[in-house]
Amino acid sequence: MNELISSTVTILQNELYKAIYETLIMLAISFSLSLTCGTVLGFVLYLTTNGHSVKSKIVNKVTSALVNFIRSIPFIILVVFTLPFTFFLVGTKIGPIAASVPLAITATVFLARLVEIALAEVDKGVLEAAYACGASESLIIRRVLLVEAAPAILRGITVTFISLIGFSAMAGMVGGGGIGNLAVQYGYYRYETGIMIFTIVFLVIIVQIAQHVGDFLAKKLSH
């Protein structure tokens, strides 16, 4: 027992800071990118859904097909699949920054659908009243859609963030590093059960905190 603990502590002393740093890099890049791109893409999907013009119908079909295409690829395959693109973008195929590329892509399309659903839930009557006021499309997006859908969008963002933590562990396996990589390299391949348990507890705590913060903010915005 003592041996197990001391080996776990040694490994953690050597590896933990680096792993946390790498996970933070992956999450920071992919989360901030997916937050902006996913929200915009979600709005595009929603706003073109009921569009009457040919242009909006085409945009909707293409965007929707693209989102479905990416969503249907298992993440681990997507990582491999996007390698050339990643190399083109960041000049390397390994490390946390490279891993952020597929992470950002997968989180973007995930969040896009959640944002689309959140917007579709907004009461049509409220939108109608805004149109009847003579409000422009952009005013309605900023002052009505975004305000009414904010709690649901925030919950979507929370779910996306938590999925990203899970995906980032997977990205670790293919050279991204991070907490997940720690679990796989030591806990799985080298039978270091202590490391395995430590990473699980660590990730559980992070996910719990993320969920609580998300719920708290969503509650603040809904009335």
Add this chain to the structure above:
Amino acid sequence: MIKFDSVNVVFERKNEQFTAVDNVSLQIDQGNFYGIVGPSGAGKSTLVRTVNLLQRPTSGNVFVNGQNVTSYKDKELRDLRLGIGMIFQHFNLIKNASIFSNVALALRASNTPENEIKNRVYELLELVGLKDKADVFPNLLSGGQKQRVAIARALANKPKILLCDEATSALDPDNTKEVIATLKSIKENYPLTVLFITHQMEVAKTLFDEVAVMEKGRVVEQGSCYDIFAHPQSQAAKNLIKCSIKGVIPEEILAHEKDLYLITYKEECAYESVISYISRQFNLDISIIAGNIEYIQKKPLGRLLISLKSSDEQSKAKALAFIKEKAFVHEFNGEI
């Protein structure tokens, strides 16, 4: 001024055509409090929504202040809507925004400078008596208060026209009274043309100058509110009024009594004692089942439901003929 010229609205669902508004032509004059009444599904809402083009007519034209607006788009359409306020059955307030922000939305729609918005919002909330609720969110307000916020929002850009789509139908009687009082006081102080849709005859009675009755997409009757209530011509109007009378009279009486007549006094005779006169003159037994007087457009409208009992058919006919000079008489065997 609003004018509908042969307006049709046809919906298409699964290759089936449904005519919601069927060839409606109507004119609503400036400053009028105009009501459109009818059972639900008559196409009232669809018609009123063509005024600000929330619903585009399938054919026909809509004129607002003399302009044919039917083909308005984008900027032109937004400008039109700035000049037409609208309130809805379910208030349609932004529930995650404060009362202040809800009213401010309409001002932002008209590009009111930010520094003027604050004063104007408080002015509007004062008008509907909700100045102290500016920072509250809609879920903390009663239905009547929500509708008053909606009225403040609708009037934000000083429109000439106010559309009300079943504005009191989701409210209980107290809240209905509250909203009606607000509308009335606003109407007295502002040169507004109001087009109000409702199926509630109680509301119609208290508010409207003129009324159009709709049924199955068509306007079947129109005229002054008093005339429609005193002497309805169309079956649709009769049905609507019957509904409001029927509530007062127990079913049992309608089932047992025979020879029932509903007498609606003509305006100038509302105060005459017709009944006791014919009872003496024609030697008839008259029992009075129900009666009331109400004021519509500030004019008295008296109604009596009587049963004429007589074995002498001739004197009965004479009596009826006499009453008909003074009042509108309808045989009331459950029907008007």
